[in-house]
Amino acid sequence: MVEIGNERSNQFWEKHCQQERLEAGVERDIRESFIRAKYQDRAWIPQPTGEDREALSKQLLVCVASNNLMRTIQLLVHGADVSYEDPNEPNPKLKTCLGVARHHKQTLQVELLEQNRALSSPKPVDIPQVVTKKGHLYKTGNDRTGWKRRWCTLDQFRGVEYFRSETDPDCQGDIKIHEMLSISLCDEEKDPKYPHCFELNTQSRGYLFCADSKAEMDDWIETLKKVIPRDGAEKLGFDKVGYLRKKDPHNVGGWKKRWFTLKGKSLVYYRREREELSEIDLKKVVELKPPDHVSGTPEALCCFQICLPDRVYTLRADTPAEAESWMQALRHTQVSGIPLSEQQTTSARIPIIVHKCLQFVETFGLEAQGIYRMSGNLAKIRRLILGFNQDARGFLINSEEYTVHDVAGVLKDFFKSLPDPLLTHSLYQDFVLVMKEAEHEQQLVQLKSLVEQLPPVNRETLKRIIGHLNRVIDHESKNKMGRTNLVSLFAPTLMTVNADAVSMQNAKYEFMCMDKMIQYYKWLFEVKDEEEAKEKELEEAKEKILRAAQQQKVVNVGMTSNMKFLNTIYILSRSGDTYGTYITPETSVGEIVEEVSTNKSLPPDHYALYLVIGEGDSYRVLSSSDRLLAALSSVGSECHLCLKPNAFYESIKPFMHQDGWESVQVHVREKKKWKRYPCAVRGKSFVQFKDNKCTNEVVRLAVSELDVFAGMEKAVRTDHKNPMPTRNFFWLKQTRGMRGHEDHTKYLCTDSEQDLQKLIAALVKAKYGPEGLQTPLLPTRPPPPELAVRRTTISVSPNTPKRHQFATASVQVSLCLFFNLHVTHYLFVLCRVFSPLQYTKW
CATH class of the missing domain: 2.30.29.30 (Pleckstrin-homology domain (PH domain)/Phosphotyrosine-binding domain (PTB))
Structure with a gap:
């Protein structure tokens, strides 16, 4: 509807309309008569040129390969068969309109065809009765x-x-x-x-x-x-x-x-x-x-x-x-108890609460005796759930306050609280029936088919859980939890909501189903060798961290300015060259930009450090004065740093020297729906107004506490139920919590690219001053000898240590962060493992 617009739509529906158009305030009877004539009787549309239904359907087959949505609607209204199959097409994927639209990546055509499947039915459309x-x-x-x-x-x-x-x-x-x-x-x-x-x-x-x-x-x-x-x-x-x-x-x-x-x-x-x-x-x-x-x-x-x-x-x-x-x-206000489809998830489509609990157990609890069988402290489990409810992304589990049994209890309670179980009510009987009737080989084939029918979030979460259970089983000699124990615990938890209501006969088939998923995990979920190798390396890194902790017996080491953490900087793009460097809590972005551009001998340019979310879905350009470790810690684990020319500042530069910012019409996402408000930067605040008078404020946020991200998070961008109204989007993240508001993130769209640049420029200027995110021309000199030496001594590969590299503790940090165990989630581990003195020895 957004793509077509009212004007183009009415050119079709009212093409031969001779009477006057409706005006605001017209009587109900007149309005009803006009609307019925227009849509129900189709009184004014252009008539087809004599083609039969098959001819119209063939035209539809050609049309859906393009982006001409209005023509598709015309053909459907005139009687084209949305389910028509081309008898002369050898490729089965291109025989139907839907297949052709998908092949040509016409996503709106696909949506339109799927919404109009009812048109292919010979049954008349039921007109709802007036209440x-x-x-x-x-x-x-x-x-x-x-x-x-x-x-x-x-x-x-x-x-x-x-x-x-x-x-x-x-x-x-x-x-x-x-x-x-x-x-x-x-x-x-x-x-x-x-x-x-x-x-x-x-x-x-x-x-x-x-x-x-x-x-x-x-x-x-x-x-x-x-x-x-x-x-x-x-x-x-x-x-x-x-x-x-x-x-x-x-x-x-x-x-x-x-x-x-x-x-x-x-x-x-x-x-x-x-x-x-x-x-x-x-x-x-x-x-x-x-x-x-x-x-x-x-x-x-x-x-x-x-x-x-x-x-x-x-x-x-x-x-x-x-x-x-x-x-x-x-x-809907909680993490626990809401459907999986509405949970906050990682880029891998796994609920954040599940991701963090599994990560904690795999780091600290794979060898814990009775893991998942022993109960945690109920009061602590409730505190953990409360923490996730308040801020799932920002919440960190303190390894000294909570045991692995507490965290395992949160995980079990989370799945028990789902209104629809992980394997879903709709597929439950199918899973049971496969275990009842099929032979072994047929069981596996049908089981794989059922797993593939699960919604994406359910499927990816199930894959992660089953992989985790296999890792627990690998440590059975110490944790005393074999496959049989875990099956009896997780089968009712993942397959049903009310385990007490399941008959003992069905419970037997639930156990069989879960047992086969664990046994044939790699085949059922198509786990590739590279994926398995990466998981193995990840686990080795975690084990080394724990061994170091046991040897050092150091706890509660505070964060100091002497502590150093290895981080990787990508040059120009994720697929480009990389540079490993150490950062401390005091390291500024400007220092890193100068170090990398100089030591990598980059051609002179105005370089900036980009904090990139996910696979490039959105990014934030960091100011030279920002503290890098704090910036990394504010966004979670799914990010990376990339050094490249500061094109972002060049795009907003024309608006940086304007005084007095007028309001801009902005689409704001509230409760998964987009609403239009006037917004402006007034002084040092971002203000959202109720109406165009710009007198009644709905929201006022301190710009100093806001981070501006260009682009849009993947989950919002791909929400087809509530699509973004325009392509000019960005989002704001408040680093210290919105006063009076529970949502720490605001997603915004403007009607034009110029409005987008104006608003972002105003935010940047209010936060960083007139120079905004402007960066100097770098490098200004060749790399000094000490930097060149430093670069040769740093290895980001844990498999190729050098004798002269540095203390063992620092190698552990390299291992931890190299395998994407990012600062945000493992900071608390590192702070408790290594003393400040060891970080300065090298």
Whole structure:
């Protein structure tokens, strides 16, 4: 829709339209008639030139190889078969329209074809029925003192209207559809004479109605639920709003009706008059208990609990469906308990919490006796989950505070808390059936096919878990955990959500399935020799670190300016030359740029150091004054450094000397949806305004705490459900936490490249001053002898040590960082292993 646009679309749908176009404010009946004629009757489209369906389908086959989306739509509307197969095409991948579009990498054509599969069906399209209801209800006013009988009507266009009688032409009042937020039962307001009472809530007030019977009340509630907009809360800036009953801790069996609003990781509840009572900080949640886990109340199916370290909130909805809706919204604020598809993941599509827990266990716990069988400390497990909920990417597991059994407990709890198990509900019976009926060889073939049918995140996570279990088994002589032990622990955890509900007969086949996955891991997941070799080298490096720790017996060594860490700098690109150098907490970016450009004898240029995320999805140009180690630590492990000419500064240079920055229209990603706001840099702050008047601020962030990244993270860029509105994108990361905001990252798009450059230039100037990210012409001299000598003595290969290189401890650092065990995740290991003195000896 974005690619085609309204103008081009209307040129087709309204080509022969003789009547006037619709204007704002036109009556509903006229609007409905126009829209039905335009889309349902297709009254004004250009007619096909006599071709039959096969001819149109052949044209479609040719069209989808190009980017002409409008022509594809025309052919589909005129009757082309989206599933047509070319009988003369020998290549099976090019026989269908979908295959041709994929072959030519026409991603929007693929999307359009997949969305229109229904057009190939001979069944007529079902037109949804208009939602309407009429009848008598009792209504009370704002004072809630008296009830009056009113004739009420509801339809999905006009909303609710009420009259004195069925024949009265004068409407006494109405509630527009767009004003409706939620509907709830009434308890506190019940009058013995009017027991069947419900409340329709809007942003400004609640409307009380009462039916003659419970059945009539239920029918009104169900009908109203069909028309209440799902995005009503979102338009007010919330994730969810509505009435819930909160259990009174001071009154056994007592419930208080409260108005709740959910935004980010904050759940606030109010009295009826919307007077704020308290806030529940969802960052501190250690557990969310869904309805079927709550006992002791007659309304158990409608109840759920929010467990904090020091308090438990018991809440009750009107219906089980509403309770589940609230639970789903609350789960989205957590790492634990939300679907895998919505988790924060690494570039390898593995949830960050899983990645970090496995990394910790593989570094410290492969030889721990009873790993995964022994329980961890429950309080510490909850603290770990709390840390991941608050900031999964930035959270580090302290090896002195937590044991491997604590971390293993987090991993098991994470998989048990998933609403859909790792191997998915939809494929569960297929996995069991394969183990029941097939012969051994056929079992493996079908098992591999089922693994390939898993969603990408599930498949990659399963591969990582099974590979990890094999590494645990390799240390069975010390950890006493063989394949049988691990299968019995992980089969129910990965295949089902409620292991207690699985029959013993099925449990047997679950064990068989998991056992074969572990046994035939390399074949099932197509693990290549290079991948296996890399994993082996990685493990050897970790073992050397641990051996050094045991020999040194040094703990709690603080970070000092004398500590040095080996890091690799790529020259010009990831595929280019490399340079190994040591950095300390005090090393500046400018020092490294000068050292590398001089020692590598690069041609003179304005070089800059780029901090590149992933495979180049986005990057940040570092200032010469930035501390390099701090910059690396702020982004996590999936990054690398690249030295190349400062083209980034050249692109924003024309805007660096402008004074007084006007606002720019910016698309901001909020809760996975893009919204348009005016934004500007005012003084030393980045400001996001509510509207074009630029008077009401929505967000104000200190520029000094922001890092500006060009490009876009892969997960956002490839989100086809919520595509980016433009190609002019960048993102901001706040290094010290957004005050008043839970999301530490802002994803932004501008309408034009010039607006993008203006806004970035303003941010850079506010943070670094008028010179911004300008870099000097380097190198200015040939490499000095000491640098040349230094370069020859540093080897980034752990397999080719030199006698004169340096102390053993430094070799361990080289090993650790060479195998991509980056500073961010292993800093705490290094700080505890090596003393500051050893870093200065060489």
